[in-house]
Amino acid sequence: MERVNQGLELAAYPGKKQAAKGGALAMKRDRFLRLMLGGAAGASLVSCGQGWGLNAQQSSSKQVPSPQSPSMTGLTQAESSRRVLIIGAGIAGLAAARQLRSRGWDPVVLEGRDRVGGRLWSLRPSALKGVALDLGASWIHGIQGNPIAALAQQWQIPTVATDVENQWLYDWESRLVDDARHDRLEQVLGQVLAQQNRLREKRSTDRPLLADLQALVQRANLTADDERAVWMLLKGSIEHEYAGSMAELSANEWDAGDGFEGADVLFPTGYDSIARRLSSGLTLQLNQMVRRIEHDQQGVKITTDRGEWVGIAAVVTLPIGVLQSGQVTFAPALPDTHQSAINRLGMGILNKIYLEFPRSFWPSEPDWIGFVSDPPGLWNEWVNFQRVSDRPILLGFNAAQQGRELEALSDGQQAASALKALRRMFGPKIPDPTAVWVTRWGRDPFAGGSYSFLRVGATLSDRGQLTKPVADRLFFAGEATSRNHAATVHGAYRSGQRAADQIMAIHHASA
Secondary structure (H helix, E strand, C coil): CEEEEECCCCCCCCCCCEEEECCEEEECCCHHHCCCCCCCCCCCCCCCCCCCCCCHHHHCCEECCCCCCCCCCCCCCCCCCCEEEEECCEHHHHHHHHHHHHCCCEEEEECCCCCCECCCCEECCHHHCCCCEECCCCEEECCCCCHHHHHHHHCCCCCEEECCCCEEEECCCCCECCHHHHHHHHHHHHHHHHHHHHHHHCCCCCCEHHHHHHHHHHHCCCCHHHHHHHHHHHHHHHHHHHCCCCCCEECCCCCCCCCCCCCEEECCCCCHHHHHHHHCCCEEECCCCEEEEEECCCCEEEEECCEEEEECEEEECCCHHHHHHCCCEEECCCCHHHHHHHHHCEECCEEEEEEECCCCCCCCCCCEEEECCCCCCCCCEEEECHHHHCCCEEEEEEEHHHHHHHCCCCHHHHHHHHHHHHHHHHCCCCCCCCEEEEECHHHCCCCCCCCEECECCCCHHHHHHCCCCECCCEEECCHHHCCCCCCCHHHHHHHHHHHHHHHHHHHCCCC
16 A cells, blocks of 8 residues: 655645435535635645655746755845745745746845745656646635636646536435435524624634534534534534634634636646646755845845845745744844734644555545534545546545644554445445555644634634734735635735735845
8 A cells, every 4th residue: 555644735625515416415605705816825844854846947937055054144245126926835825935036126036945836746657647636725616706717827737617616415323315305404504604704793802613513503403413514514614624623613714705607627636736837947045944034124044944035125925823833034134913813813723644455445536525414524525536547536624623633643644534424325335445645734844734724713814914024024925914815825816926926026226
């Protein structure tokens, strides 16, 4: 059995609302749940240390020599008044660098991994013969007006639509949920979410979302089976969407944001095709782990584990999980306004497992397969990846606390846990997988999780605070800094463009 330990997934998951289809329960995302782009969201370098990413030669980008013995001793000796240092070669960093380069500036991208893409990471096992497994971001959710969809079209990168309505749900007794029960569950779920919305409109003090939902579900007076099903639907619609535990999510702000209309599409040849094209022609420095970020009135100095870099300004695209860890030192320290905003935000978990089998044993019709698991949320969402890859592969998800706890298990233990759920659904005689690929984004030192969420006490103003420059030298970008499109690839992309525009507006006179 092939086993590979991987890293993360930034948003890439659709929220759903039930709709009857094919005699089973199909779920369609509510409009207000359509906030998270199906890729919004991940970073890289995995616990096993295997580098599946892109190197500088593959990207057709330039690598500038690493300054082993810096000749510049002060911040006043920047090589050029147009030199901007970009920390991170994820989508935000690449977008900022391309924007600056297109206007004649001199961006240098410093990346700790040996590849570009960040939490957008595609694995191409040779045994799969061209099939790509996206370990991080997978989907564009809503292609109408979406800048990532526009890039895919411009560069003729193929995409495949998946239908969130085409989901079949199996209950704990391995039965497809029929239309009548579907109607009951849909009504209860809609009532619970509507009641929760009214609750928060009447108060100013925040509390955990779980506290609201527990009271509301209990008030619904459900049977034990229906209550388990409703909690499964809540887990899928909320924790698998936002990557945060309902015990941590803000009851007042958990779903704040916006989204795009249109189909949900994924990339059969790998989402990192976008990152590769974005990185083309840029000056990249890979394997540069940033340790210290300094700034003064003259410019910035970035210290990595391999040297020092100076410039007029820096774009910091470090994920919230990294910023919260303290592994990168700021000198002087970040203003309290910025540090408090960083601390209030949450960093969520959404992990994947790909299982390849010798044959398919699940129905071929649905795009999504749901399971009313016990406990709710554990292995309750699956993608019929055979419809994309033409190979017998299932893709499973675990989010929030359950996703974090599973990271402590070996690949074999995770596969065994997943098989237990699949055998509950499809019978004890289904075959063992022939290959397993597991992500552990919470243990990725370059990510610290999958993507950000609004924790109890956090608001959109915290994201907004991170869009403000520090001393006109440090400019923050990344999905966590997007007020309306956090946890998405397009949110990260636009944030990089925004940071580049801020730098050019502030420093145009000296450039």
